[in-house]
Amino acid sequence: MTSETGFDVDKYDRFPTTEPRPEGELEQLEQAWCGPRSPWEWITATNNNIIGVYYVGAAMLFFVLAGVLALLMRTQLALPMTGFLPQDTYNQIFTMHGTVMMFLFAVPAVEALGVLLLPQMLGARDLPFPRLGAYAFWAYLIGGLAFFCSLFFGLAPDGGWFMYPPLTSMTYSPGINADFWLLGIGFIEISAIAGAIEIIVGVLKTRAPSMTLDKLPVFAWAMLIFASMIIIAFPSIILATLLLELERALGWPFFDPLKGGDPMLWQHLFWFFGHPEVYIIFLPAAGAMSTIIPAMARTPLVGHPLVVMAMLATGFISFGVWAHHMFTTGMPQISINYFSAASMAVSVPAGVQVFAWIATIAAGRMRFSTPGLFAVGGMVIFVMGGLTGVMVAMVPFDWQAHDSYFIVAHLHYVLIGGMVFPLFAAIYYWLPMSSARPLSERWGKWIFWLMFAGHNLAFMPMHLTGLMGMPRRVYTYLPGRGWDLPNFISTIGAFMFGLAVLLWVIDMIRNFRPFGPREAGNIHDGPGLEWLPSGFYSVRSIPVVKSLYPLWDQKWLAGDVAAGRYFLPGAARGERQTLVTSPLNAEPQYVLRIPRPSGWHLFGAVFTAGFFLILTIQAYAAAVISGVLAIYCIMRWCWFLDAPHARKTTEIGAGIRVPNYVSGPSSHGWWAMVIVLIVGGMVCLLAGFSYVFLWSRRPDLWEAPPPISSLLVSVGLLAVAGVCALAAPRAVRMARDGAVSAATGLLVLASAGVIAASIVEGRAWWTTGLRPEVSSQGASVYALLSWAGTFAAIGGLMGLYVLLRRLFGRLASERPSTVDLISLFLAFTAAQSIGVMLLVRLFPGSGI
Amino acid sequence: MTGGLLIWAVHFIGVYLISSAADVWSSSEAASARWIGLAFSMGCLLADIAMAVWLSRGRREVFGPEAWERRVGLTGVLVAAIGVLWQTAPMAF
Numbered sequence: 001m002t003s004e005t006g007f008d009v010d011k012y013d014r015f016p017t018t019e020p021r022p023e024g025e026l027e028q029l030e031q032a033w034c035g036p037r038s039p040w041e042w043i044t045a046t047n048n049n050i051i052g053v054y055y056v057g058a059a060m061l062f063f064v065l066a067g068v069l070a071l072l073m074r075t076q077l078a079l080p081m082t083g084f085l086p087q088d089t090y091n092q093i094f095t096m097h098g099t100v101m102m103f104l105f106a107v108p109a110v111e112a113l114g115v116l117l118l119p120q121m122l123g124a125r126d127l128p129f130p131r132l133g134a135y136a137f138w139a140y141l142i143g144g145l146a147f148f149c150s151l152f153f154g155l156a157p158d159g160g161w162f163m164y165p166p167l168t169s170m171t172y173s174p175g176i177n178a179d180f181w182l183l184g185i186g187f188i189e190i191s192a193i194a195g196a197i198e199i200i201v202g203v204l205k206t207r208a209p210s211m212t213l214d215k216l217p218v219f220a221w222a223m224l225i226f227a228s229m230i231i232i233a234f235p236s237i238i239l240a241t242l243l244l245e246l247e248r249a250l251g252w253p254f255f256d257p258l259k260g261g262d263p264m265l266w267q268h269l270f271w272f273f274g275h276p277e278v279y280i281i282f283l284p285a286a287g288a289m290s291t292i293i294p295a296m297a298r299t300p301l302v303g304h305p306l307v308v309m310a311m312l313a314t315g316f317i318s319f320g321v322w323a324h325h326m327f328t329t330g331m332p333q334i335s336i337n338y339f340s341a342a343s344m345a346v347s348v349p350a351g352v353q354v355f356a357w358i359a360t361i362a363a364g365r366m367r368f369s370t371p372g373l374f375a376v377g378g379m380v381i382f383v384m385g386g387l388t389g390v391m392v393a394m395v396p397f398d399w400q401a402h403d404s405y406f407i408v409a410h411l412h413y414v415l416i417g418g419m420v421f422p423l424f425a426a427i428y429y430w431l432p433m434s435s436a437r438p439l440s441e442r443w444g445k446w447i448f449w450l451m452f453a454g455h456n457l458a459f460m461p462m463h464l465t466g467l468m469g470m471p472r473r474v475y476t477y478l479p480g481r482g483w484d485l486p487n488f489i490s491t492i493g494a495f496m497f498g499l500a501v502l503l504w505v506i507d508m509i510r511n512f513r514p515f516g517p518r519e520a521g522n523i524h525d526g527p528g529l530e531w532l533p534s535g536f537y538s539v540r541s542i543p544v545v546k547s548l549y550p551l552w553d554q555k556w557l558a559g560d561v562a563a564g565r566y567f568l569p570g571a572a573r574g575e576r577q578t579l580v581t582s583p584l585n586a587e588p589q590y591v592l593r594i595p596r597p598s599g600w601h602l603f604g605a606v607f608t609a610g611f612f613l614i615l616t617i618q619a620y621a622a623a624v625i626s627g628v629l630a631i632y633c634i635m636r637w638c639w640f641l642d643a644p645h646a647r648k649t650t651e652i653g654a655g656i657r658v659p660n661y662v663s664g665p666s667s668h669g670w671w672a673m674v675i676v677l678i679v680g681g682m683v684c685l686l687a688g689f690s691y692v693f694l695w696s697r698r699p700d701l702w703e704a705p706p707p708i709s710s711l712l713v714s715v716g717l718l719a720v721a722g723v724c725a726l727a728a729p730r731a732v733r734m735a736r737d738g739a740v741s742a743a744t745g746l747l748v749l750a751s752a753g754v755i756a757a758s759i760v761e762g763r764a765w766w767t768t769g770l771r772p773e774v775s776s777q778g779a780s781v782y783a784l785l786s787w788a789g790t791f792a793a794i795g796g797l798m799g800l801y802v803l804l805r806r807l808f809g810r811l812a813s814e815r816p817s818t819v820d821l822i823s824l825f826l827a828f829t830a831a832q833s834i835g836v837m838l839l840v841r842l843f844p845g846s847g848i
Numbered sequence: 849m850t851g852g853l854l855i856w857a858v859h860f861i862g863v864y865l866i867s868s869a870a871d872v873w874s875s876s877e878a879a880s881a882r883w884i885g886l887a888f889s890m891g892c893l894l895a896d897i898a899m900a901v902w903l904s905r906g907r908r909e910v911f912g913p914e915a916w917e918r919r920v921g922l923t924g925v926l927v928a929a930i931g932v933l934w935q936t937a938p939m940a941f
Binding site: 305310320334337341342344696 | 849850853854856857860861863864867868871872875876877881882912913914916917919920923924927928930931934935937938939
C-alpha cells in the first residue's frame with residue numbers, strides 16, 4: 001500500500017506495545033475527560049456521549065409529538081363527517097405532522113445517531129468540533145420547540161409540509177403562520193448543516209490509524225454520504241425559504257406570476273432538497289441495517305463493496321429525480337420522461353442493498369432478538385414501499401395516483417420501513433453501548449409486533465382509499481364512497497402503532513433510571529470498535545485497525561485497547577486530545593487538542609434562535625439585538641481557537657511523535673471551511689439558477705443592466721481583494737519581522753475590497769431605477785447581490801476579527817490557521833461576487 | 849472511486865439542461881434537441897467506457913484498500929452505464 005502522507009506504515013507493527021503503562025496515566029485521562037458535575041456543566045457539555053444522547057432524545061421527543069398529531073388526524077378521519085377537529089386546526093396539524101417528522105425528527109435523529117456513535121466507531125475520542133456539534137443541537141432544540149409551540153397559539157403553518165405558493169403567499173396565507181415555517185425551518189436546516197460539517201470532517205479525519213476506506217464501517221460510509229448530501233441539498237431549501245420570506249415580507253415577486261415570478265420555481269427548489277431528503281433519511285438507516293444485520297446474523301456483510309457503491313450511487317441519483325414530484329405540473333414531456341427513467345433507476349442501487357441484506361441473513365445464523373426483528377421488519381416494509389415507488393415513477397400511473405391517499409401509503413411505507421424501523425433496530429442494538437443497559441427483550445418483541453401490525457393496518461388500506469379516489473389533506477369525507485371502512489381500519493392501526501411507541505417510551509424511561517447495575521457489555525457480540533470498553537474519553541487507547549470487523553478478527557483487541565497498548569493512551573498535559581489521520585489511508589498526522597466546555601456555544605445558539613424567532617413576529621429591533629449578541633458569542637467562542645501549544649510534538653505511543661499543530665489542507669479546520677464554502681456556493685448556484693429560470697418565464701420584463709463602467713470598477717475591486725486574500729497565507733509564513741502585520745493588512749484590505757465592490761454594484765443597479773418589488777428581474781438581481789453582500793459583510797467581520805487578534809497578540813507566524821481560513825473565505829467571497837455580477841450584467845446578453 | 853457516478857450525474861443534469869434550454873428557445877420535442885441529447889449521452893457513455901478501461905488497466909492486486917476502491921469504482925461505472933443508457937431511451941420515443 002502506498003503511503004498517503006509519508007508515514008511509515010511498518011510502524012503499526014509496534015502495536016500493541018508490551019511495556020507497562022506509567023502509573024496514574026488512566027486517572028489523568030479520566031480526569032481530563034471527566035463528566036459534568038453540576039447542572040450548568042450538564043447544559044454546557046460538549047462531549048459526544050452526552051450531546052449524542054440529548055440529540056437522540058430530542059429527536060425522539062419530536063417523533064412522539066408528531067405521532068400524537070397523527071393520532072389526532074386519524075381520530076378525525078376514523079368516521080365520515082366527524083367534527084373532532086375544525087378544518088383550520090386540521091390543516092395546521094397535518095402541516096405540523098409532516099414538517100416535524102421530516103425536519104425535526106427524521107434528519108436530526110440520524111444525525112444524532114452519527115454524533116453519538118461515530119467517535120466510538122472510528123476509534124476517536126470525540127468529533128473534531130464538539131462545540132459546533134453542541135451548538136447545532138441547542139439551536140435545533142430551541143428552534144424546534146419554539147416552532148412546535150406555535151401550534152398552541154393557533155399560529156402554526158397550515159400550507160402543507162411543502163408550503164407551495166401561491167397558497168402560502170401573503171394573499172392566501174396572511175398572518176405569520178407561514179413565516180414561522182419559513183424562518184423556523186430555514187434556521188433548523190442551518191443547524192443540520194453544522195452537524196453535517198462535524199460528521200464529514202469526523203469521518204474523514206479522525207479515524208483510527210490504518211482504518212482505510214475498505215475498513216471504514218458501513219454506517220460511517222452512510223453517514224459520510226448522508227452529510228455530503230446535506231451539504232449539497234439543504235442550501236436549496238435555505239434559498240427557497242429565504243426567497244418566499246422575502247416575497248412575503250418585502251413583496252419581492254419570485255413566485256408571483258403577475259410580476260414575472262413563477263410558483264414552479266418554488267417546486268424546483270423545494271424538491272431539489274425534498275427528494276434527496278428522502279435518501280438523506282434512508283442512507284444512514286440503511287448503513288445501520290448493514291451493520292446490525294451482519295452482527296445479528298454473525299457473518300460478514302455479503303457484497304460489502306457493492307453495498308458501499310450502492311449507497312454512493314443512491315447519493316448521486318437522488319439529485320436527479322426531484323421533478324418526479326412534479327409530473328402533473330405541465331413540464332415538457334421529454335423532461336418528464338427523463339425524470340421517470342431516473343426514478344426507476346433508483347431501484348438498482350436500492351435493490352443491491354436489499355439483496356445484500358437478504359444474502360447476509362441467508363449466509364449466517366440470524367438471531368431474531370428485537371434488533372433483528374426490527375431490521376427484518378423494516379426491510380419488508382421498505383421493499384413494499386419501494387415497489388409502489390416504482391409504480392408512481394411511471395407517469396401514467398402517477399397522474400392517477402397523484403395527491404391521493406395512495407401516495408400517503410407509499411411515502412409512509414418508504415419512510416417507516418426505510419427509517420423508523422431501522423432506527424428502532426439501531427436503538428435496541430446500540431443502547432447497551434450507550435446506557436450500558438439493554439432494553440427489555442420481552443417488551444421489545446411486543447413493541448415490534450404491535451408496531452409492525454399497526455403500521456400495516458394503518459397504511460395498507462390507504463392504498464385502496466387512494467385508488468378509490470380519496471384525496472390527501474382533506475379534513476373529512478362524505479359517507480357512502482367506500483372510504484369508511486378502510487379509514488376506520490387505518491385509525492385502529494395508527495393507535496396500535498401509538499401504543500407500541502408508548503410502551504417503548506416507558507421502557508426507555510426505565511432504562512435511563514439513575515440507579516441499578518450498568519454493565520451490559522457487548523451483548524450482541526458486535527464486531528465494531530464501538531463495542532470496545534469505553535468511558536467519556538471513548539476508548540482508552542486508539543487501536544490499529546486491521547479488519548472491517550476488528551472485534552471478530554483481532555482477538556485480543558479489547559484487552560489491549562483497555563490496557564492502553566495502542567495510540568494516545570493518556571492525556572498529555574491533562575489536555576483533551578484525539579488523533580487526526582489522513583482522509584484515505586488514515587495515517588496519523590497530528591494530535592488535535594479538543595476544547596473544554598464553555599457557555600459561548602450555548603449562548604450563541606440561544607441568540608441565533610432568538611434572531612430567527614423574533615424576526616418571525618416582526619420585532620425587528622429586538623431581532624437585530626439578538627443577532628448582534630449571537631455574532632458576539634460566536635466570535636468569543638472562536639477567540640480561544642488557534643491558541644499556542646506548550647510543545648511542538650506529542651508522543652502518541654511506541655516512540656512515534658506527531659505534531660500538535662498543522663495548517664492548510666492537512667488541518668481539520670481547513671476542511672470545515674471548505675465545506676462551509678461549498679454550502680455558500682450551492683446557495684449562490686441555485687440563486688443563479690432561479691435568476692435564469694425566472695428570465696426564461698418572462699424575458700419581456702427584463703430591463704437593461706447599468707453601464708459597463710461600474711462593472712469594471714466592481715470586478716477590479718474584487719480582483720484586488722482576491723489577490724490580497726490569496727497573498728495573506730504566504731505573507732504570514734515569511735520568516736521575518738512584520739509578517740503577521742503584513743498578513744493582517746492584506747486581509748483587512750481584502751475585506752474592505754469585497755465590501756466596497758458590493759456597495760458599488762448595489763448603487764449601480766439602484767441608479768437604473770430597477771427595484772426589487774417591481775419585477776422578478778429586480779427581485780432576483782437584488783437577491784443575488786444581497787447574498788454576495790452578506791458574504792462581504794461576514795468578510796468585513798472577519799477582517800475586524802483578524803485585526804483584533806493581531807492587536808491582542810493572538811496571531812503568530814507559526815500558527816497560520818486563522819489567516820489561512822479567513823483568506824480562503826475572502827478569496828471565495830471575491831470569486832462568488834465576480835460570478836454573481838457577471839451573471840446579472842451579462843445574461844441574457846444586454847449588458848454590453 | 850466515484851468517477852463513473854460523477855459521469856452519471858453529469859449526464860442526467862446535462863440532459864435536463866439540454867431539454868430545458870431547447871424548451872426556451874424552440875421546443876424540447878425538436879429533433880435538433882434530441883440529436884444534441886443523443887450525442888451528449890454517447891459522449892457520457894464513451895467516458896464511462898474510458899473510465900472502466902482506466903480502472904482495470906495494469907493493476908492486478910486482489911486484496912487491500914486500492915483493490916477494494918477499484919472494485920467499488922468499477923461497479924459504480926457499471927451502474928452509471930446502465931443509468932446513462934436507461935435515461936437515453938426516452939430520446940428514441
